[in-house]
Amino acid sequence: MSAIEHCRTAALGGHVEGCDACGHLRVAYNSCRNRHCPRCQGAAARDWLADREADLLPVGYFHVVFTLPAEIAAVAFQNKAVVYDLLFRASVETMTRIAADPKHLGARIGLTAVLHTWGSAMTHHPHVHMIVPGGGLAPDGTRWISSRPAFLLPVRVLGALFRRLFLEGLVALHAGGKLAFHGTLANLADPRAFARHLAPVRRKRWVVYAKPPFAGPQAVLAYLSRYTHRVAISSRRITAFDGERVTFRVKDYRKDGAARHRTLTLEAGEFIRRFLLHVLPRGFHRIRHYGFLTGPNRKAGIERLRRLIGEPWTAPSREHSTGPTSTETSGRAEPEKTSPPAPQPCPCCGGPMRRLLILPSLARARASPFGEPPTGGPSP
Template identity: 50%
Template sequence: MVELQDIFAAHGQAYRLNHSLWLNQLKVMRAIESCRTASLGGHVDACDTCEFTRISYNSCRNRHCPKCQTLNKERWIEARKNDLLNVGYFHVVFTLPDLLNPVAYQNQQIVYDLLFKAAADTLAELSADEKYLGAQIGFTSILHTWGQNLMHHPHLHCIVPGGGLNASGKWVHSRKKFFIPVKVLSRKFRGKFLNYLKQAKLMFYGTISDLKDPCRFHDLMSLLYQKEWVVYCKPPFKNAGCVIEYLGRYTHRVAISNNRIVKLEDGLVTFKWRDYKDSNKQKEMTVTADEFIRRFLIHVLPTGLTRIRHYGLLSPRNKATKLKLCKKLTNTKLNDPPKTKLTTLDFLKKLTGKDFTICPCCSIGHLSRASPEQVIA
């Protein structure tokens, strides 16, 4: 199976020679190229019964590497299970207009932070309004910067519970449909984001350097105010288990997973994508390796940017108090968090039911880190 690592190994060096890249993009490329290879070092496992030995190379652990996020994703989901309430959940998506894509790409840290802030303020303010819910809610926001074709498409996925805690300390249930009209959400979000953007210190260069002129920037703002922004609410989740399943698909993934890459041949990359404009049909797209790498690197995030954030009742300062109260009010089972963190092998055994220390050769002995004497022998 072709992997992202294979594409970088075959065409990454040529791409770096022909294109100017940011430091974080260079680091991601090199990390993925080196992942689970001898260049990162490793260790030898030996069976305590037979003579079987196995070399295990170290992972790069980069958050953009498709091979390194599976275990992190499962650990994160396990921790989030304790935050779920016994209520329905909604899936709300906030999307930036295409007109803003060049500005967002050149000012990623600023624009992505504003996207989080505008969406969070919109949800919190409208939820607190007696007209809609009259309560404080708790929600999780997850940043995505890509569409199915890997082009730049910044948007936020928000998981919102169907209710909240009012000023009297009582739980308020929402209607079955999302409690805030989508058009109200959209216009409030548009107003907040553009207000924050006007106050931000932005950089403009290359194809959008003309926006340094205040008049041109004002024209862009006017166009953005005139557009209807896309905010939509997907059908509600059936149960808490579906929330976890959703989180597993979306949290620890960047741009494309290895199983969507079909082939690498004659300098061309073919990958699977879903065309939402054509009845959600799954199709294949073929682009040059250079174009594929370019599209992937668009989604390399600034160092230190947090792409999963929690607000309201789920914020760190409220989890120990208000969230605990909400669990009692919604008849949610209280689970004590684990006292100790499971080792990687123990966690894998819990997930799969398989003991990965069993020797694959004799199926009797167990693998453990080999001593220097065993390695030399």
């Protein structure tokens, strides 16, 4: 919270720019670059997308969502790092195993998975969004196998396997002493109580949601830009604040049409509490790539896939922003080596602006421990 409060203020320092033509002066303050900051993540998403353009294939893309039941979400909140990681592993293994089955697609697929932990009202609702190309590489590696135009994999089969894999992994974590329980969940430390807690969710149907393919690579990029670096709430959803209460727009997914959209008002303390529910553990990667979208020879492999698909490919045109960022992968954060953005033209005469003075930070220490990047380099 401290990092977000101080973002682009004198507390973090900055610089003074001056116009060579008319003498206009402008003060620019530094960003906190915290991955939970709504103001900073817009620019980070644009930078991240520059890399993702090179990975797009000339095929349809599907959007698949894996969600944890409410009974499991409570356990996940008290054990974020291990249970969120299990959510990634179980959902990805479900997709890759069913896709490799000759009865379904019979191919090795690639996918990008993004963790979200919130619902529209900022309640705790952990789920993984996946972007999946419509097809994969044949087992012998010699051809591309396309999915059906509007169908990737059967969602009921995905849901049943996801439930089994996740619950097996959760029981193994409990048996290995990797889970901690506090407050109203303290009794779940007992194996028998934990088994009773899981009994109802073993009988429930775990729903996996799959959207139809995107309408072309531009739509894939537009989706990625909205979802990859999203935080629990953006500033544009907040409609009012009177010093004590915050009003913001929410969406009720159980309703259709105009009734789905409404506003919600919370006390400021409750609003901040809900926002902080979604702070990720330090070093946790919320964006991960799998299958043919990862590995040391990824770029060469994707070029080979394009040749196997046999369709012409032109990268979507878009403006690239500059500035340091990092790419979150399944294994590491890779800082990009980019130079600082050039000063914007003078708002008065359009002339060139240049930096005249560096303003030191008023805070000697980091504003927040969560501002530190996962494994070094710029914050994602």
